[in-house]
Amino acid sequence: MPIVNRVAALSDEMAAWRHDIHENPELLYDVHRTAGIVTEKLKEFGCDEVVPGIGRTGVVGVIRGRKNGSGKTIGLRADMDALPIEETSGVPYASKVPGKMHACGHDGHTAMLLGAAKYLAETRNFDGTAIVIFQPAEEGGGGGKAMVEDGLMTRWGIQEVYGLHNMPGLPEGHFATTPGALLASSDSLEIFVQGKGGHAGAGPHRAVDTVLIGAQIVSALQSIVSRNVDPLKSAVISITMFQAGTAFNIIPETARLAGTVRTLDPEIRDLVERRIGEIADSIARAYGGSAETKYTRMYPVTMNHAREAGIAAEVARDVVGVDRVNDRAIPLMGAEDFSFMLEARPGAFVFLGMGDGNECHHPGYVFNDNILGHGASYWVRLVEKSMPAG
Ligand code: NI
Numbered sequence: 497m498p499i500v501n502r503v504a505a506l507s508d509e510m511a512a513w514r515h516d517i518h519e520n521p522e523l524l525y526d527v528h529r530t531a532g533i534v535t536e537k538l539k540e541f542g543c544d545e546v547v548p549g550i551g552r553t554g555v556v557g558v559i560r561g562r563k564n565g566s567g568k569t570i571g572l573r574a575d576m577d578a579l580p581i582e583e584t585s586g587v588p589y590a591s592k593v594p595g596k597m598h599a600c601g602h603d604g605h606t607a608m609l610l611g612a613a614k615y616l617a618e619t620r621n622f623d624g625t626a627i628v629i630f631q632p633a634e635e636g637g638g639g640g641k642a643m644v645e646d647g648l649m650t651r652w653g654i655q656e657v658y659g660l661h662n663m664p665g666l667p668e669g670h671f672a673t674t675p676g677a678l679l680a681s682s683d684s685l686e687i688f689v690q691g692k693g694g695h696a697g698a699g700p701h702r703a704v705d706t707v708l709i710g711a712q713i714v715s716a717l718q719s720i721v722s723r724n725v726d727p728l729k730s731a732v733i734s735i736t737m738f739q740a741g742t743a744f745n746i747i748p749e750t751a752r753l754a755g756t757v758r759t760l761d762p763e764i765r766d767l768v769e770r771r772i773g774e775i776a777d778s779i780a781r782a783y784g785g786s787a788e789t790k791y792t793r794m795y796p797v798t799m800n801h802a803r804e805a806g807i808a809a810e811v812a813r814d815v816v817g818v819d820r821v822n823d824r825a826i827p828l829m830g831a832e833d834f835s836f837m838l839e840a841r842p843g844a845f846v847f848l849g850m851g852d853g854n855e856c857h858h859p860g861y862v863f864n865d866n867i868l869g870h871g872a873s874y875w876v877r878l879v880e881k882s883m884p885a886g
Contacts, residue, residue: 500615500815500869500872500873500876500877502615502619503611503612503615503869503872503873503876504869504873506611506614506615506869506872507611507865507868507869509611509614510607510608510610510611510865510868510869510872511607511865511868513533513537513606513607513610513611514603514604514606514607514863514865514868515589516533516589517530517533517576517598517603517606517607518587518589518590518591518598518603518863519589519590519591519592520591520592520593521578521579521591521593521596521597521598521603522576522577522578522596523577523578523579523580523596523635524577524632524633524635524636524637524639525552525553525577525632525633525637525639525642526553526632527553527576527577527632527633528553530576530577530606531548531553531554531555531576531630531632532548534555534576534606534610534630535548535555537610537613537614538555538557538610538613538628541557541613541614541617541618542617542618543557543558543559543613543617543628544558544559544560545557545558546558550643550646550647550648551631551632551633551639551640551641551642551643551644551645551646551648552632552633552639552642552646553632553633553639554629554630554631554632554639554642554643554646554648555629555630556627556628556629556630556648556652557613557627557628557630558625558626558627558652559613559616559617559620559625559626559627559628560620560625561620561621561622561623561624561625561626561879561883561885562620562621562622562623562885563622563623563624563885563886564623564624564625565623566623566624566883567624568623568624568625568655568882568883569624569625569626569627569652569653569654569655570624570625570626570627570654570655570656570657570658570878570879570882570883571627571628571629571648571649571652571654571656571657571658571837571841571843572609572612572626572627572628572629572657572658572659572875572878572879573609573629573630573631573640573657573658573659573834573837574602574605574606574608574609574628574629574630574631574660575602575605575606575630575631575632575634575639576602576606576630576631576632577602577632577633577634577635577637577639578591578596578597578598578599578600578602578603578635579596579597579598579599579600579635579857580595580596581595581596581597581599581857581859582594582595582597582859583597583599583859584859584860585859585860585861585862586860587862597859597861598863599856599857599858599859599861600634600635600856600857600861601661601662601850601856601861601863602634603863604662604863604865604867604868604871605660605661605662605871606630607868608660608868608871608872608875609628609630609871609872609875611868611869611871611872612628612871612872612875612876612879613628615872615876616875616876616879619876621880621885622879622880622883622884622885623883623884623885623886624879624882624883625652625653626879626883627652627654629643629648629657629837631643631833633833634832634833634834636794637833638794638795638833638836639833640833640834640835640836640837641833641836643837644836644837644839644840648837648840649837649840649841654841655841655842656804656841656842656843656882657837657838657840657841657842657843658804658808658843658844658845658846658878659832659834659837659843659844659845659846660845660846660847660848660871660874660875661832661845661846661847661848662847662848662849662850662856662863662864662867662871663847663848663849663850664850664851664852664853664854664855664856664861665849665850665852665853665855666847666848666849666850666851667820667849667851668849668850668851668864668866668867669816669820669848669849669866669867669870670816670820670821670822670848670849671809671812671815671816671820671821671822671846671847671848671849671874672821672822672825672846672847672849673800673805673808673809673812673822673823673825673844673845673846673847674800674805674823674824674825674826674827675800675801675802675805675806676799676800676802676805676827677760677761677797677798677799677800677827678798678799678800678825678827678828678845678847679797679798679827679828679829679830679831679832679835679845680730680732680758680759680760680797680798680827680828680829680830680831681757681758681759681760681762681765681793681794681795681796681797681831681835682756682757682758682794682795682830682831683756683757683758683765683769683791683792683793683794684754684755684756684757684791684792684794685753685754685755685756685757685772685789685790685791685792686752686753686754686789686790686792687710687713687752687753687754687772687776687787687788687789687790688750688751688752688787688788688789688790689706689709689710689713689740689750689751689752689753689776689780689785689786689787690706690749690750690780690785690786690787690788691703691704691705691706691709691747691748691749691750691751691780691783691784691785692704692747692749692784692785693746693747693748693749694746694747695745695746695747696744696745696746696747697745699747700747703747704783704784704785705747705783706740706747706748706749706750706751706785707740707741707747707748707751708783709751709779709780709783709785709787710738710740710751710753712779712783713753713775713776713779713780713787714735714738714753716775716779717733717735717772717775717776718733719775720733720767720768720771720772720775721733724767724768724771725764725767725768726764729759729760729761729764730758730759730760730761730764730827730829731757731758731759731760731764731768732756732757732758732759732829733755733756733757733768733772734755734756734757735753735754735755736754736755736756737752737753737754737755738751738752738753739751739752739753740752757769757772757791758829758831759797760797760827760829761797762796762797762799765793765797769791769793772789772791773789773791776789777789794831795831795832795833795835795836796835796836796839797835798831798832798834798835798838798845799835799838799839800838800843800844800845801838801842801843801844803842804842804843804844805823805844806823807844807878807881807882808844808846808878809821809823809846810881811874811877811878811881811882812846812874814877814881815870815873815874815877816870825847832845846874848867848870848871848874849867850863850864850867851864851866
């Protein structure tokens with residue numbers, strides 16, 4: 497297998513750690529057991545510093561190379577949280593917690609980075625400092641943001657930061673990344689429409705119908721992607737909730753629309769936000785009502801920095817060979833809160849192929865243990881290559 501030999505020897509150990517974490521999934525910031533295991537293991541490996549409680553339940557480990565002439569410090573990040581899903585995978589180490597499951601492979605990400613930390617703490621064959629970052633609450637809780645706000649980058653002087661996610665559907669052991677946007681921004685929107693209630697049969701002419709206004713707004717919002725966004729750029733606007741009314745013969749006084757927006761470009765994100773407000777407001781006014789838009793920015797675009805994406809691809813080629821690395825991957829409209837770390841420091845996110853299998857967030861999802869060695873090898877090569885001991 498095209499992976500670092502001594503890391504491959506850790507594969508069974510990494511799989512055992514993963515299965516234990518998999519059996520005991522925890523959600524969002526409530527990752528106390530997992531963070532406890534990570535803390536204990538990092539100490540056992542001999543990390544120079546192990547600090548739990550960063551960004552509430554995140555853990556940071558510091559590993560100094562045998563030299564520190566370069567003055568370089570790079571961060572490697574894994575996520576630890578699971579999802580509120582009832583597992584149906586049937587694996588022998590399936591979740592023991594009803595309604596919770598590692599259905600996005602964060603148990604695998606944690607095990608890989610632990611494996612890399614063990615190797616790096618033992619060998620220290622680099623010139624600089626490696627920071628291993630284990631974050632809580634990737635699945636919608638903004639744990640990456642919480643760690644950055646808690647001083648992650650400044651406290652340990654992190655200069656570059658790297659992240660990795662498994663990818664069902666991409667062949668096993670293949671890597672994919674790209675300079676620029678790799679994943680989308682993810683925002684939510686709510687539109688509150690105010691009209692004038694009335695008798696739907698006898699007095700429609702005296703009412704201001706919020707169902708009609710809401711319907712016009714839903715349709716018109718779809719013109720933003722087709723008529724405001726550059727056809728060569730990407731955006732998604734989905735209205736997923738339309739709530740109004742209490743009876744068949746009453747024109748409702750209010751209506752509420754809600755939905756999600758994805759973009760791959762901060763300027764397009766600004767444009768879409770502005771146009772949603774303008775369209776909702778002017779349509780409501782045209783019909784004699786009013787609309788108030790609440791646009792909530794959640795995760796930014798996961799924007800790889802060109803130089804670091806180049807380094808990531810180079811390292812991946814070292815580990816799995818040139819044929820197995822796509823360094824111009826087509827971006828996906830999913831989102832990642834590693835994006836907050838990429839806003840704070842230059843860095844890159846990569847996907848690691850798992851082969852065939854269920855998608856992430858599916859109740860039958862199974863993480864492929866064969867890729868633990870590839871992931872851990874990527875991490876150690878990244879450290880050894882970007883901070884060579886000479
Ligand atoms: Ni995930």
